Amino acid sequence: MALAFRGALRSVARRLQVRSYADAPKGDEMALTFAAGNKVFYDKKVVKQIDVPSMSGAFGILPKHVPTLAVLRPGIVTVTENDGKISKIFVSSGTVTVNDDSSVQSELNSAGNEKVSIHSHIQKQKSYAFAAREVCLAETSYQDGLPKAKAQAAIAVEVAEEIVKAASG
Known part of the structure; x- marks a missing residue:
């Protein structure tokens, strides 16, 4: 009796140990959620393409993209919507996650890192970038021995250099 029970148990266990691949994305759609601590730019909106700057290099995301997790570096995120409208948003840092269902989430660190629309406040950003660079260079020279500084x-x-690039181009 015990031997027959073990045989039946092994048979059931073998059937349960079947490997399968991830489900394919449904259709050619990609839902984007893109938010900072203080503002939501896209909330599960279907878009055509997203280009992001990451620590390992800039890359584009299209529907059916392989699942990915990346850390954002300062730069411009470009979102191409389905109607062809292109939005460019400056990010200072954050993460981007591409899921196997073609959904994309991007979150920014909200501790003083704020996303700024490239099409607004260009002169303000240029002057901010210049001032930030000068302050940082001064800090570095005064606190030369502190690794954290x-x-x-x-x-x-x-960040300041990327703001200047974004505002110039």
């Missing part, structure tokens, strides 16, 4: 200054300089 150096890292903060380097990050602020990178």
Whole structure:
């Protein structure tokens, strides 16, 4: 009796150990959720393409993209909507997640890192970038021996440089 029970148990266990691949995305749609702590830019809106700057390099996201997790670096996120409208949004840092169902979530760090629309406040951003760079360079020279101050200054300089690039082009 015990031997027959073990045999039946093994048979059931083998049937349960079947490997399968992830489900394919449904259709050619990609839902985007894109938010900072203070504002939601897209909430599950279907879009055509997203281009993001990541720490490992910039890349584009289309429907049926392979699942991905990336850390954003300072730069411009470009969103191409289904009607052809292109939105460019400056990001200072955050993450982007591409799921196997073609949904995309991007979240920004809200601790002083704010997304700014490229089409507004261009002159303000240029002057901010210049001032931020000057302050960071001064901090670095005064606090030369502190690794944390150096890292903060380097990050602020990178953000300032990307703001200038975004505002210029």
